[in-house]
Amino acid sequence: MSSSRVAGTDGLRYWGEAEKLVLAFDVGNSASSVALTHLTWSCAPLSTPSALRTVLTFPFSSPSLTPIPSRTPSMMAYDREDTPRMYGAEALTPEGRERIKEEGWVVVKGWKEQMRPMDSPSSATSTSVAKKKLLRKAKPAPLSSPSPYAARLAPAPASMGTSSTSLASMKGSTWSLSSEGLLDAVDARADYDWVDLTNTPSNGSGGSSTKAVAPVEKKRKVVTVHSGPRLRDIYAAWLRHLTACARAWFGERTPNGEATFLRLWSTCVFVIAIPADWTTAETDMIRESMEDAGLLPERFAVGRLIFVKEPASIAHCARRHTKDPEKTWLKEGGSFVLCDAAEEGVSIIGYTVAANHPRLRLRAYEPVSRLPAGTAAITSAFRTFLELRLARTKFKSASIASHLVEEFRTKVLPVFAGVAVAPDAEYKLRIQKDGAEMDHKLEKGIDSGARIRDGWMTLTAQDVEDVFKPAVNDIIVRLSSVLSRGSAKHILLSGGFGESPYLVHRLRETFRPPHASLVIPSLPAHSAVCEGALRFYLSETLQPRTTKFALGVMTAVDWATSWEKAMASREVSVGSGGQKYVLGKFSEVVAKDSLLDPSTRWTKTFNMQYSLNRDEPPILAETLWLFDPDAALEGDDGWIIAPDGRPRPGYRIAGRVVAELDSLVLSLPERRTATEVYVHLEVQLVVYVGAESLEARFEWEEEGRPAAGPAIKLSHETF
Incomplete structure (x- = not known):
């Protein structure tokens, strides 16, 4: 047996059993962008240029309105019922501007700037004790168990922003997200503090129907003023719109893209870039916005929503593009x-x-x-x-x-x-x-x-x-x-x-x-945060994978030269040349904890004699066995089959490799002569990383040309 392995650092591949879709958002003050990747077995997204893709088509994009195709203006037009009616560049078109003016809609933009944490958590309450406070406990972190409810998929964007409408700034928790690593939205260790939402119209983190309003002095006529949408609702609508744009673009630019997007939607991972000084108050509100938008179900599982800091994202992007x-x-x-x-x-x-x-x-x-x-x-x-x-x-x-x-x-x-x-x-x-x-x-x-x-x-x-x-x-x-x-x-x-x-x-x-x-960085600045956030996430989550068990075949042991005590109770067979042997010993092809790598091939050579006078076609078949040392008996001696004929603990069948060797026999020079009765056949059993899993097959040469039999796929549970 021989095993060739290529050393290197190309271990950052995706070895998940199921495909995965990852979307990364960069919601900027002036414009936003989305990057995505479709992870499949053994893909290397960090080293494959086409694997990380930035959305390049947004509704109403044009060189005059949006000269950078990967960015869409962060603005929306809301009607007087606080329903979003226009998104992005549509609010900049002449038709959009005219309708906004006629309908009296409110155009909101720059909402990210309203999320700046306050320097002092007490500054909001020191101005007036008499002002009514709206106190709420930030929503507890969801449980880490998978949700039984399916997330609703955002609809594709339809024809659906320049206002100085003031949105409430986020005040409260100063618990800093100081880590430069990934920040999971579902984190039982996070210390969610009380959040003070005092005297801020249209604040974003309040209850589902509560809006704080400035106090009105007594004996003064109260004038109802339209305060505009809540910040939390704005984020929900905008993130839903960006997701719909990503879905539409992926469906248009990828073979079977729409079907793939829908198939992987329930496990889609969202990565959101955030400013370095955001606290749990801000990230908690974004999480709630994702739930409100139907992008994530309530009580979603760990790993579905990840926050990464913008500066660290830029550094990861620059690491690749300098x-x-x-x-x-x-x-x-x-x-x-x-x-x-x-x-x-x-x-x-x-x-x-x-x-x-x-x-x-x-x-x-x-x-x-x-x-x-x-x-x-x-x-x-x-x-x-x-x-x-x-x-x-x-x-x-x-x-x-x-x-x-x-x-x-x-x-x-x-x-x-x-x-x-x-x-x-x-x-x-x-x-x-x-x-x-x-x-x-x-x-x-x-x-x-x-x-x-x-x-x-x-x-x-x-x-x-x-x-x-x-x-x-x-x-x-x-x-x-x-x-x-x-x-x-x-x-x-x-x-x-x-x-x-x-x-x-x-x-x-x-x-x-x-x-x-x-x-x-050589990459344009407008893509740095978005791609960097995706690179950051992948660099932290992609892990090298090793085999959990040993993989091998059952071989025969020579009675005369390799006798051991365990052979005494086993059946002895006699070969054509009178050689005695005992069948049932485990011969390793792939060792336990072997690193999976597409460039690695594990091989074992098989030699067989075939009689040219036989009527049956030459067929080579071999059963692959898995060996789990942890489940084996103490003092395991390497015998797969017990004397009673049953597999011993720790051994189980992984699959059976079969190949018809007619073409190999016909290609041999001995086949063309009448003097030869037997021909010698040399075949390699090869185990390698296939397109969807580990695969195994027989390979050989026919007159100097490579040939191979059908491959079998090994289930992920087997290795």
Whole structure:
């Protein structure tokens, strides 16, 4: 017998007995995305590029509304009954905007920002003792037993957001989810604290019908004000919509995708990326939203809903998608600073690499800090710039300012690199949209102070740098502080604003090796969190699998040369040459605890003589036996069959391999001569990792060409 095994680290394969579907969500302040993977036996999703897939089609997506196909705007339009009527980009279409205006619907967006934990849990109650409190105990963690109820599948999205409606911020528990590992929503060890939902209209974690409202002084006329949907309901509707989009996309882009999605729905795993400073109050509300949406049944089992922190997700994505082949920034014992420069702000956190192989282990040496310095801050600074430039001019108009801001976001933000790079660069912005509604007088207007001529405003490189510089300076100061505290040598830059040429240039100019170096993932920033969350989950849950039992065949022992005491009570057979032998000894082919790997093949050679004068076709058949040492008798001597003819404890049949060898006999040169009576046949029994399980078959060569018999599949219980 011989066994060839390829050593390596490619053990991160899926060895589950059943297929599994995993969906990962990145719900951002401005846009959201979904990634998914379909796990099948022995697949390697972390090393197969096509295994991790990002949804690229959302309803009403278009280059003008959603230039990034893997992102859909995080917004919804609600009617006055708090029912969602439009999702994502539909609320941005001209038809959608018109209907929202006509129906008086409320458009909600930026709801994730309302989930920021408060700095102090007592701050909500210190302002007024007289205000009514709504206290509730966070819903206890569900039991870990599988639910007898089937989860309802979200419907496919139908034709179904820019409001400043204030949503309640989440106040209460400061029990931090400090672990950088996976956070299971069903965790009996979690300490769920009391949550104070005081004086917050449309708060998200209240009871199913309770909405907190601000107190009204006595003797004052009470005016009923539409407070809008609850935060919990908003998350439920949005997550249901994202799941429906993923289902539709998977069904369109995958053979039998719709059937596969429905078949695996009841065991689907959801992975949600969350900010680093969220507490159990926030994750508890998301769990309830998933149940409200029908995405998970009540009392769902452990492992169905997993939370992963956004910074750690980005690090896992960058581990795969950085151009540094040696991954020096992830050296064990070293430190790095992650700068997530997103739309609404910049998050900075310091990490120490506790381990890099085989799994990445990070430990935060500096808690996350946030700066109002992202794309939104740059846009706000440009608005202030416009107010000063357009003051006392005939171009001072809210509509002109809004259009110039949009022009700035589209034409300047993505390309501006700084005065040092292009000192003479100028940027021209249209002051109004082309069309029938444009003011032709403004098109001909000239204002040298505002630098407007013929419908265009001109910005110099210095004008733009003055807008960018304060926010970027704040980022550099904070990075310098966090770098020094952890003696970090690398900065991992991610996020939409992280793709700004100006920010990249300033960071490269400020932080240079050997003091610090900038690491930028090659994957676009808009996919980093979503794919990273999925990679994080898979890297933690995929485990190498070994065989639980030994697998072998029954062989004969020579009476003369290998006699042992146990043979005395057994039947002795005599071969054609007069050789005595005893049948029944276990011969191992696959050892117990053998690592499963698609590149591994376990073999055993069989030699047989076949008489050319026989009428029966040459057939080789062999029974495979499993041996469980834990169930065997003490002092087991390796005999499968007891003297009474019954299998001994610890041995059971796994299957029977059969092969017809007619073609092998016909291919032998001896078959063509009349002098030969017997031919020698050499056949290999091969056990290997098949498409769905371990498989076994006979293999041989016919005139130098490989040939094989039919394979049998071994059930998962057998190994």
